[in-house]
Amino acid sequence: xxxxxxxxxxxxxxxxxxxxxxxxxxxxxxxxxxxxxxxxxxxxxxxxxxxxxxxxxxxxxxxxxxxxxxxxxxxxxxxxxxxxxxxxxxxxxxxxxxxxxxxxxxxxxxxxxxxxxxxxxxxxxxxxxxxxxxxxxxxxxxxxxxxxxxxxxxxxxxxxxxxxxxxxxxxxxxxxxxxxxxxxxxxxxxxxxxxxxxxxxxxxxxxxxxxxxxxxx
Amino acid sequence: xxxxxxxxxxxxxxxxxxxxxxxxxxxxxxxxxxxxxxxxxxxxxxxxxxxxxxxxxxxxxxxxxxxxxxxxxxxxxxxxxxxxxxxxxxxxxxxxxxxxxxxxxxxxxxxxxxxxxxxxxxxxxxxxxxxxxxxxxxxxxxxxxxxxxxxxxxxxxxxxxxxxxxxxxxxxxxxxxxxxxxxxxxxxxxxxxxxxxxxxxxxxxxxxxxxxxxxxx
DNA sequence: TTGACAAGTGAACAGTGTTTACTGTTTTGT
DNA sequence: ACAAAACAGTAAACACTGTTCACTTGTCAA
Numbered sequence: 001x002x003x004x005x006x007x008x009x010x011x012x013x014x015x016x017x018x019x020x021x022x023x024x025x026x027x028x029x030x031x032x033x034x035x036x037x038x039x040x041x042x043x044x045x046x047x048x049x050x051x052x053x054x055x056x057x058x059x060x061x062x063x064x065x066x067x068x069x070x071x072x073x074x075x076x077x078x079x080x081x082x083x084x085x086x087x088x089x090x091x092x093x094x095x096x097x098x099x100x101x102x103x104x105x106x107x108x109x110x111x112x113x114x115x116x117x118x119x120x121x122x123x124x125x126x127x128x129x130x131x132x133x134x135x136x137x138x139x140x141x142x143x144x145x146x147x148x149x150x151x152x153x154x155x156x157x158x159x160x161x162x163x164x165x166x167x168x169x170x171x172x173x174x175x176x177x178x179x180x181x182x183x184x185x186x187x188x189x190x191x192x193x194x195x196x197x198x199x200x201x202x203x204x205x206x207x208x209x210x211x212x213x214x215x216x217x
Numbered sequence: 218x219x220x221x222x223x224x225x226x227x228x229x230x231x232x233x234x235x236x237x238x239x240x241x242x243x244x245x246x247x248x249x250x251x252x253x254x255x256x257x258x259x260x261x262x263x264x265x266x267x268x269x270x271x272x273x274x275x276x277x278x279x280x281x282x283x284x285x286x287x288x289x290x291x292x293x294x295x296x297x298x299x300x301x302x303x304x305x306x307x308x309x310x311x312x313x314x315x316x317x318x319x320x321x322x323x324x325x326x327x328x329x330x331x332x333x334x335x336x337x338x339x340x341x342x343x344x345x346x347x348x349x350x351x352x353x354x355x356x357x358x359x360x361x362x363x364x365x366x367x368x369x370x371x372x373x374x375x376x377x378x379x380x381x382x383x384x385x386x387x388x389x390x391x392x393x394x395x396x397x398x399x400x401x402x403x404x405x406x407x408x409x410x411x412x413x414x415x416x417x418x419x420x421x422x423x424x425x426x427x428x429x430x431x432x433x434x
Numbered sequence: 435t436t437g438a439c440a441a442g443t444g445a446a447c448a449g450t451g452t453t454t455a456c457t458g459t460t461t462t463g464t
Numbered sequence: 465a466c467a468a469a470a471c472a473g474t475a476a477a478c479a480c481t482g483t484t485c486a487c488t489t490g491t492c493a494a
């Protein structure tokens with residue numbers, strides 16, 4: 001017998017979801033530490049004292065589990081992104097801070113971030129005039145809105161189409177993160193040249209400056 | 218008995234190298250079509266009518282074979298990069314063309330390009346005052362020199378350290394390529410907005426413009 | 435001709451994601 | 465309360481993967 005709408009999840013269902021969540025947390029920890037190569041179904045099963053097959057009672061495939069890990073990452077990212085204060089806020093500064101946050105959070109979870117852009121090519125999510133569903137899409141949507149709103153407000157100069165500029169900025173941030181993940185010392189070692197701050201945070205900050213300046217009126 | 222220096226490779230050695238090259242070409246074709254997932258040792262062995270173990274008479278590991286495929290890609294890239302003509306050349310235009318070529322060639326071999334930046338993190342190659350050895354390093358070195366020379370010539374404004382600007386530009390190009398590889402329609406669909414050219418080439422061109430403009434005096 | 439080396443094979447090892455038949459156990463409907 | 469159905473978990477197998485190793489065959493050189 002099937003209910004039309006399950007308003008109250010059964011105790012069984014609750015236990016199931018709770019255990020599922022537990023598995024996800026363990027997987028998230030292992031994946032964050034050792035990456036996709038280190039997160040095998042058997043390894044994960046060992047970690048939670050289950051047999052490998054048991055995992056498939058909670059996830060249809062490793063891919064599905066991985067997608068949830070990525071989704072969890074983007075939810076964390078969305079939480080950390082700053083919110084603009086219309087009264088006292090400086091919009092370009094707000095955008096700068098947003099881009100920095102995007103890059104910083106990504107660098108703090110390199111395996112998650114890298115995995116989110118590897119594997120099979122996916123269709124480009126609609127980023128204008130739609131309500132995105134997944135956290136991943138919401139994050140990208142947020143990023144695009146930053147630029148679009150900035151142009152609307154008159155803080156940024158619309159050199160070319162709005163979406164083109166947003167794409168360029170997003171790509172630039174994405175590229176820096178990926179290169180910093182891939183090259184061990186990409187964000188380090190050139191402080192002597194100018195005496196300025198060195199380290200990943202400085203590279204991120206200067207990159208954001210470069211982009212904001214390229215957009216500003 | 219071991220020769221001090223093998224000036225003339227033996228016929229045996231020549232055959233070995235020739236067959237090795239043949240294997241590489243087949244691997245390159247399969248990898249270009251189906252990516253790393255589609256290029257297994259067994260599949261490759263099938264393709265050349267060998268047994269899987271035979272591959273290891275020519276390569277110590279799949280990783281070594283993959284590295285040679287990546288190296289071949291960067292050699293092709295280097296061949297396609299334009300050369301600056303000191304007499305008649307417009308330097309910013311030359312840089313723009315160079316960046317476009319980098320992105321275009323990368324997009325033509327998405328699996329190769331993606332593989333070159335995935336896997337284990339590697340140390341950042343020295344990009345100033347050294348002669349790079351591999352084609353991969355030479356390509357990156359070339360890219361950095363573009364910016365450095367432009368600043369020296371006075372065509373680009375040194376906002377911040379030379380290397381910081383070069384990093385930002387490289388990262389921006391890299392990011393756009395990766396996003397265009399990962400998102401199926403990243404370079405398409407917004408022509409209606411402005412009536413301008415659409416398609417990957419247009420996105421690449423506008424991205425290059427964005428970067429050149431950000432550097433120019 | 436004999437001995438050393440090269441080329442290639444087939445089987446095996448350890449690992450992967452995944453499926454299936456099979457257990458108990460728990461929940462559910464009558 | 466009892467039977468039936470659903471659930472949770474296991475062991476074993478399947479079809480892959482990269483890699484190694486003993487073994488045979490062929491080629492070249494002293």
